[in-house]
Every structure is written in C-alpha cells, then in structure tokens.
C-alpha cells in the first residue's frame with residue numbers, strides 16, 4: 001500500500017530517541033533503523049569509536065584489530081560461541097550458516113518455520129508471510145524470482161508445534177541439513193519445551209540447529225535468546241544491534257562447523273567459501289565493540305525490560321478504555337500489537353486472524369502523531385528512550401487506536 005502523501009518523509013537527523021524529517025518534524029523513533037540502534041541515535045561512545053577508526057582506515061580486506069576484539073567479545077557473550085565468521089548483513093549471515101550446515105552434513109534440505117524471517121536470499125523469501133498457506137511442509141515464495149528448486153529443498157513447519165515439526169523432521173531426517181528459526185519468531189515467544197524439543201530432535205538426527213539471532217542478539221539478553229530461553233544451538237546468526245548501527249553481521253558457533261570456512265581447508269575435505277569485500281569491516285567492528293561496551297554495563301537489560309513493560313501495560317490500558325481488542329506480543333524491548341481477542345497466539349496461522357488493516361492504520365496514525373514505526377510491524381525500544389518518551393507513545397497510541 002503506498003504511504004499517504006503526508007507521511008512520505010525524508011529523514012535528515014537522528015539524536016538519542018528522536019529522528020527529524022526534512023520538513024522539521026520530530027518523531028520518537030520506534031523503528032530504530034529496523035532494530036540496530038539499541039542505544040538510540042548518535043550514542044557518543046559509538047560516534048567516537050567510528051571517528052577514530054575512520055581516520056585509521058575504512059577497510060583493509062585483512063584481519064584487523066577491531067574485528068579480532070569483536071570476535072573475542074562474541075565468543076565470550078554467546079553461549080554457543082566457539083568461533084566467528086563475519087559478513088556484512090543479516091541475510092549474509094543466515095545464508096552462510098545454511099551453507100555451512102549443508103557442507104558439514106552433505107545434505108540439501110532445510111526446515112524453517114512459517115512466518116519466520118531470515119532475510120532476502122532464496123530460503124529467506126520462502127513462507128515468511130503466506131496469506132493463504134498450503135499444507136505443511138510445502139514452501140511458498142514470498143516474492144517473484146525464487147527458483148522452484150529452492151522451494152523443493154525447504155520444508156516448512158508450524159512454530160511452537162513440536163509434534164508436527166518432529167513428525168516432518170522424522171519423515172525427512174535423511175535429507176535435512178539444518179533447522180533454522182528465530183527463537184523469538186518476530187514477536188511470538190517460544191512456548192515452554194518447544195526450543196528444548198527442537199534441540200533434542202536435531203541432535204538425535206545429526207541436523208544442525210541454527211538460531212537466527214539477528215534481532216534477538218544482545219537485545220533480549222546479553223547472551224541473546226540462547227541465554228534468555230536456555231537452549232544452545234550449533235550456530236547463531238548475529239547482526240543489527242551487534243554492530244551499533246553499522247553494516248556488520250556474524251555467524252557464531254561450533255568450531256567444527258566454522259572450520260569449514262577456513263581458506264586453508266580448501267582441497268583438504270569439505271570447504272565452504274565465506275568471504276566478502278567488507279566482511280569484518282574495521283569501522284563497523286569498532287562501532288560494534290563500542291556498542292557492546294555500553295550494553296554490558298549493569299542494569300542494561302533490566303532497563304530494556306522495564307520500558308518494554310511500561311509500553312505494553314500502557315497500550316493494554318489504552319485499548320481497554322477505547323474498547324478495542326488488543327494483544328501486545330514480544331519480549332523486552334521488542335513489541336508488536338495485534339488487534340484480535342483470539343487466544344492463544346502461537347504461530348503464523350493464529351496471527352492471520354488478527355485485523356492486519358487495523359494494525360497498519362494504527363501505525364500510520366502513530367506516525368501522524370510523531371511516533372515513527374513500521375505500520376503493522378514491530379515496535380523497537382532503545383536505551384535512549386525515556387519514561388516520558390514511552391508515556392508520549394502511549395498517549396499517541398490511545399488516540400491512534402480510536403481512528404477508524
């Protein structure tokens with residue numbers, strides 16, 4: 001749907017929790033660059049680190065000190081972390097993790113969950129948002145240009161339904177290289193036992209378990225979803241918040257798997273090409289290191305959870321007094337409103353019953369009232385948001401949800 005003319009803005013400046021458009025209007029930023037700005041805009045520690053490194057050289061296509069130090073920080077923070085390979089985008093990271101899993105197992109198929117998002121490559125663009133989904137495990141493309149062969153190699157399962165998923169895995173166990181998922185799928189929390197069950201069944205069949213932590217990494221806990229939900233995968237994909245708003249991503253995990261990407265491995269057995277012109281870029285690595293230094297300070301995750309709770313409760317209260325059926329899903333500083341009274345909401349097909357058009361209208365009305373967000377999508381919060389910001393978002397939401 002094209003944006004209404006009054007909402008087609010060009011952003012010119014971001015500072016702290018605010019962004020400003022070219023017409024001079026200020027917004028509370030709940031988009032945060034689609035997630036990376038967990039510290040808000042222009043955090044001085046990050047700006048200084050970038051300024052310093054940019055003066056020393058913007059790229060070398062060689063090992064560099066900021067990338068080495070960031071890799072060390074990742075191995076320390078991430079529960080499955082033994083080794084690291086850097087790329088530039090979250091899509092690169094999930095693509096590389098899947099290739100490593102195929103190289104390691106010698107198998108082709110991948111199981112993903114309906115409604116899960118893993119980026120712009122062919123696997124990422126399958127069954128991410130089907131409006132009229134076919135029976136499991138058939139995959140359907142989300143956009144044109146996806147080869148039929150990609151569909152054939154992807155099996156689709158329902159998030160939070162361990163029995164159906166285990167059944168599909170069991171039927172295809174000889175062909176599946178990897179199971180990939182967002183442990184918090186968009187804003188759907190895993191039900192107790194789901195991630196644990198996936199861990200068990202993948203281990204039993206020698207299938208690589210990949211957590212896509214591009215959104216959850218360093219956001220819902222220092223150790224990401226693995227720490228928060230207590231399940232450790234074989235590989236994890238990082239991006240967004242890890243790099244403090246600069247282009248960098250990583251695959252972190254089991255050394256046996258990551259070793260396949262070692263260029264010295266070429267000609268000695270399975271070797272998996274993983275490289276890119278700007279992978280492990282020193283400016284982005286310096287930004288990431290500075291961001292992690294801020295995030296590792298005590299109180300970070302209590303604060304992020306506290307503002308998430310404040311906004312959730314505020315939205316629920318506003319919906320109550322407006323007589324609107326609303327449920328707020330998410331975890332910590334990731335929230336998403338769904339306009340429905342249907343319960344429980346546990347997977348993509350449940351969410352299809354929510355009023356999507358109302359959610360989009362609500363988002364557009366929020367933007368009109370100075371809250372920048374993805375209409376119908378997630379609301380991201382940062383350490384830069386104050387309680388006053390949250391209360392202003394709640395006030396705007398109270399008005400926005402009454403517009404029909």
Ligand SMILES: Cc1ncc(COP(=O)(O)O)c(C=O)c1O
Pocket residue numbers: 034089090091092094117118119120182212213214215239240
């Ligand atoms: C869970 C998840 N994985 C992967 C990606 C792809 O990241 P990028 O847009 O940096 O390629 C995204 C992007 O939103 C994401 O949310």
